[in-house]
Amino acid sequence: MGDSRHQIFQKLTDSQWHGFRKGIEKEGLRVDPQGFIAQTPHPRELGSTLTHPTITTDYSEALLELITPVCDSTDALLSELRNTHIFVQKHLQNEVFWASSMPCELRGDESIPIGEYGSSNNGQLRHVYRQGLAVRYGRMMQSIAGTHYNLSLPDSFWTFWQQALGDTQSLQDFKTGQYFWLVRNFRRRSWLLMLLFGASPALDASFVADVEHRLARFSDDTWVGPHATSLRMGDLGYHTDAQASLNICFNELKTYTNTLTKAIHTPWPAYEAIGTKRGDQHIQINTSILQIENEYYSAIRPKRTARRHEKPVQALTARGVEYIEVRCLDLDPFSPVGVNREQIDFLDLFLLDCLLSESPRIARAECDRLDDMFKDVVNEGRAGNLMLPGASVPLRSLAEELLDRLQPLAERLDQLTNGSDYSAALAVQRRKVAQPDLLPSNQVIAAMSEAGLGHRDWVLQLSAQHQHALRAESLSPELNRTFEKMAADSLAEQAALEQADTQSFDEFLAEYLASNPAPE
Numbered sequence: 001m002g003d004s005r006h007q008i009f010q011k012l013t014d015s016q017w018h019g020f021r022k023g024i025e026k027e028g029l030r031v032d033p034q035g036f037i038a039q040t041p042h043p044r045e046l047g048s049t050l051t052h053p054t055i056t057t058d059y060s061e062a063l064l065e066l067i068t069p070v071c072d073s074t075d076a077l078l079s080e081l082r083n084t085h086i087f088v089q090k091h092l093q094n095e096v097f098w099a100s101s102m103p104c105e106l107r108g109d110e111s112i113p114i115g116e117y118g119s120s121n122n123g124q125l126r127h128v129y130r131q132g133l134a135v136r137y138g139r140m141m142q143s144i145a146g147t148h149y150n151l152s153l154p155d156s157f158w159t160f161w162q163q164a165l166g167d168t169q170s171l172q173d174f175k176t177g178q179y180f181w182l183v184r185n186f187r188r189r190s191w192l193l194m195l196l197f198g199a200s201p202a203l204d205a206s207f208v209a210d211v212e213h214r215l216a217r218f219s220d221d222t223w224v225g226p227h228a229t230s231l232r233m234g235d236l237g238y239h240t241d242a243q244a245s246l247n248i249c250f251n252e253l254k255t256y257t258n259t260l261t262k263a264i265h266t267p268w269p270a271y272e273a274i275g276t277k278r279g280d281q282h283i284q285i286n287t288s289i290l291q292i293e294n295e296y297y298s299a300i301r302p303k304r305t306a307r308r309h310e311k312p313v314q315a316l317t318a319r320g321v322e323y324i325e326v327r328c329l330d331l332d333p334f335s336p337v338g339v340n341r342e343q344i345d346f347l348d349l350f351l352l353d354c355l356l357s358e359s360p361r362i363a364r365a366e367c368d369r370l371d372d373m374f375k376d377v378v379n380e381g382r383a384g385n386l387m388l389p390g391a392s393v394p395l396r397s398l399a400e401e402l403l404d405r406l407q408p409l410a411e412r413l414d415q416l417t418n419g420s421d422y423s424a425a426l427a428v429q430r431r432k433v434a435q436p437d438l439l440p441s442n443q444v445i446a447a448m449s450e451a452g453l454g455h456r457d458w459v460l461q462l463s464a465q466h467q468h469a470l471r472a473e474s475l476s477p478e479l480n481r482t483f484e485k486m487a488a489d490s491l492a493e494q495a496a497l498e499q500a501d502t503q504s505f506d507e508f509l510a511e512y513l514a515s516n517p518a519p520e
Contacts, residue, residue: 008165011164026148030096048491050117062112064088080210102143176321193326198229202218227380243289243296304316304323334440336363401431
């Protein structure tokens with residue numbers, strides 16, 4: 001079936017192909033001139049973190065998150081992302097936008113300010129959720145930054161694809177099933193993205209000051225994973241024992257939503273011991289495995305834009321999958337905007353092939369093996385002779401095989417778009433596998449060594465260079481006014497929400513929890 005799907009796609013005509021729909025959410029810390037996490041509030045000139053559509057914060061008040069609109073080309077996406085970066089960089093005063101996924105200097109949990117979203121009930125809910133993350137996992141883990149890549153295909157493609165496959169479901173049910181088809185194959189191959197784009201093999205010593213680890217000393221203030229590609233995605237990064245019990249393998253929408261809903265209603269003893277309040281202060285939304293769906297950490301998520309007062313699972317259940325979110329990408333520290341063109345084009349190619357290849361359901365044994373493959377590349381991907389679980393050839397050969405199979409699809413996409421971007425993006429990744437010195441994780445180590453700097457000083461220097469480059473660029477007066485208006489409008493919207501609230505937060509929270517029924 002896999003080959004036949006590729007053959008069907010080859011029959012797609014230029015007039016039937018309308019490309020990909022794509023967006024990026026890019027995180028990064030605000031950092032002071034000495035390389036320490038910023039203790040200042042979110043700059044007011046950037047607007048309200050609660051209501052601004054493109055500039056907000058993630059966990060920490062210092063952890064900026066820049067969100068692009070949905071774009072139909074890589075050029076448009078990079079332009080949107082760069083313009084937002086330019087506006088932000090011009091309003092950071094003497095602070096810099098940290099270029100690495102692994103954080104700057106920290107001084108324990110208390111040095112990491114939790115995001116503030118104002119006094120409205122919705123704003124308080126966001127803050128309490130983050131308080132919950134702090135008491136459950138500590139704040140250190142939440143200071144890590146990454147890039148989330150969102151991708152969908154237009155309905156014109158899905159209509160063609162459904163007719164070609166002879167499917168008779170509703171279009172939305174068909175799309176949902178196909179997105180899960182893609183996600184299953186992503187699970188099988190996501191190790192390749194950690195090899196090609198893992199860029200966090202080193203960290204500041206302050207991050208592991210009180211933690212047992214097996215890292216190697218690079219310098220007085222820096223530790224490295226001897227063969228790691230991404231410490232962000234390893235056990236020192238986003239990892240929780242409670243969530244490891246969920247066993248979500250993304251076979252279909254119903255099992256996915258049921259598992260998440262069950263997790264929100266299943267008490268976890270350690271969280272019950274903490275409780276939901278300290279005195280009058282709320283410190284977590286509930287004592288379940290997950291407070292809300294977004295707490296679930298995974299390399300990929302099927303998503304649906306939620307309406308006002310609607311939870312993510314409710315949106316998925318009601319209207320199916322709208323797009324997929326790839327969440328395992330480290331920031332590219334060498335790029336002023338954290339990503340690069342060839343990476344985006346390769347992700348489009350990679351994800352489309354996940355849709356076009358055979359994708360049987362994932363049984364428990366395979367699920368466990370896929371987790372192990374991913375972890376092995378995260379922890380040991382720079383080792384020259386790494387053998388992945390169940391593989392008969394070394395990692396490098398596996399990667400070459402997978403990249404080889406993408407060549408015909410890259411050529412077809414280039415024909416459909418009358419260009420050469422996809423073949424060029426694939427060639428860049430091939431060179432990384434053929435010459436491991438070109439892997440971002442190896443380049444980070446090499447750049448620190450060449451500069452004679454530890455992680456903190458090297459990233460601080462790089463961040464300052466990016467800032468200088470972006471501040472040297474100017475936005476058009478019209479675009480600058482647009483950004484300023486978005487900021488002002490978001491502050492006004494937050495103020496209006498705060499004025500409109502009539503419930504106490506306790507009443508609001510009780511209503512919020514009651515609106516999420518337990519699974520049948």
